[in-house]
Amino acid sequence: SQTIHQWPATLVQPVGSPLSLECTVEGTSNPNLYWYRQAAGRGLQLLFYSVGIGQISSEVPQNLSASRPQDRQFILSSKKLLLSDSGFYLCAWSRQVKNIQYFGAGTRLSVL
Amino acid sequence: EDQVTQSPEALRLQEGESSSLNCSYTVSGLRGLFWYRQDPGKGPEFLFTLYSAGEEKEKERLKATLTKKESFLHITAPKPEDSATYLCAVQAGSGNTPLVFGKGTRLSVIA
Numbered sequence: 038s039q040t041i042h043q044w045p046a047t048l049v050q051p052v053g054s055p056l057s058l059e060c061t062v063e064g065t066s067n068p069n070l071y072w073y074r075q076a077a078g079r080g081l082q083l084l085f086y087s088v089g090i091g092q093i094s095s096e097v098p099q100n101l102s103a104s105r106p107q108d109r110q111f112i113l114s115s116k117k118l119l120l121s122d123s124g125f126y127l128c129a130w131s132r133q134v135k136n137i138q139y140f141g142a143g144t145r146l147s148v149l
Numbered sequence: 150e151d152q153v154t155q156s157p158e159a160l161r162l163q164e165g166e167s168s169s170l171n172c173s174y175t176v177s178g179l180r181g182l183f184w185y186r187q188d189p190g191k192g193p194e195f196l197f198t199l200y201s202a203g204e205e206k207e208k209e210r211l212k213a214t215l216t217k218k219e220s221f222l223h224i225t226a227p228k229p230e231d232s233a234t235y236l237c238a239v240q241a242g243s244g245n246t247p248l249v250f251g252k253g254t255r256l257s258v259i260a
Contacts (some may be wrong), residue, residue, distance in 0.1 A: 043192075069245055080252035081193075081236070088245050096247070127192050136181060136240050138248060140192030 039064035043128045043141030050148055056101075056115040058144050060128030063109065068130040070111040071138060072103055075125040087111060088133070123148045151176040151241050155251035162258050165226045170254045172237030173219040182220050183248060184213050185236040193236055227258045 043060045050056060062068050072084040083096045085103035093103050100119055104112045111128060125145050129138040152175045162168055174182065181200050185193035197206045199215035206213050210231065212223040222235055234255045238248040 071247070078252070081238075081250040083247050086245075086247055125190075129192075133245070136245070136248065137183065137195055137198055138238075139195060140185075143190070143192045145190070 039130075039139065041128060041130055041139060041141045043144060045144060046142065047145045048147070050118050050146065052120055052148055053117045056113070056118050056122070056146070058113040058126055058128075058146075060111045060113075060141055061109055062130045065109070065130070065132065067108060067133060069133060069136070070105060070109075071129040071131075072111065072113050073127040073129065075127060075143075081127070085113070118148045120148050122146065151239065151249045153237055153239055153249050153251035155235075155237050155254050157254060158252070159255040160257070162224075162227055162256070164228055164258055164260050167223070167225045167227070169224070170222040170235055170256070171219060172222070172251055174237075174239045176239050176241035176249070178241050178243075180240045180242065180246070182215055183238040183240070184220070184222055185238065187234045187236055187253070189234075196235075224256070227256075229258045229260050232256055232258045 040063045069088050071086045073081045075081050087093050087105045101115050125143050127143045128141040131138045154173045156171045181198050183198050184196040187193040197213040202217045204215050210225050214221045234253040236253045238250040240248050
């Protein structure tokens with residue numbers, strides 16, 4: 038069976054510090070991978086998605102970047118965090134053919 | 150632009166009181182409509198996918214239906230453990246088009 042791992046579960050970072058959130062998928066190959074941010078009252082906002090190694094599509098221009106160094110690894114990064122980067126970050130995967138997305142447990146990021 | 154609107158924003162039910170959640174959508178060429186359940190502080194959990202108008206799917210006390218403009222999530226005789234936020238999402242077009250999510254309906258079932 039397939040599983041998705043996302044860490045850390047919670048993170049408190051000062052403004053201006055770097056960020057690295059990691060997501061890995063097990064039990065499947067060549068998945069589509071996604072990063073979302075969820076803010077209260079705003080629903081799920083798609084940040085980045087990837088259909089293959091090194092292929093990243095950005096949905097919202099902002100202070101964040103994403104990379105896919107390996108087939109089942111997706112990383113969300115920032116060089117300098119802003120207060121507005123606080124939120125609940127979710128990683129998801131789907132098969133290439135069917136687009137049912139399966140989500141990780143999420144990371145609660147607080148930028149202070 | 151593809152849009153998904155969920156109503157109501159919040160719903161409070163007594164245990165056993167059946168009701169429906171609505172998801173209306175505007176897309177160019179619906180490829181699939183998805184329902185998820187999200188508990189506080191956790192990632193969304195997949196419930197159903199509907200692909201064409203008239204399609205219905207059931208799981209325990211939940212039943213999802215689809216028309217050309219909207220989907221309903223019917224909850225029959227809910228229990229407190231059904232309390233969660235229910236998210237609706239659509240996929241339009243073809244290939245790897247990302248899902249577009251609604252803001253969700255926050256359901257509270259009181260014993």
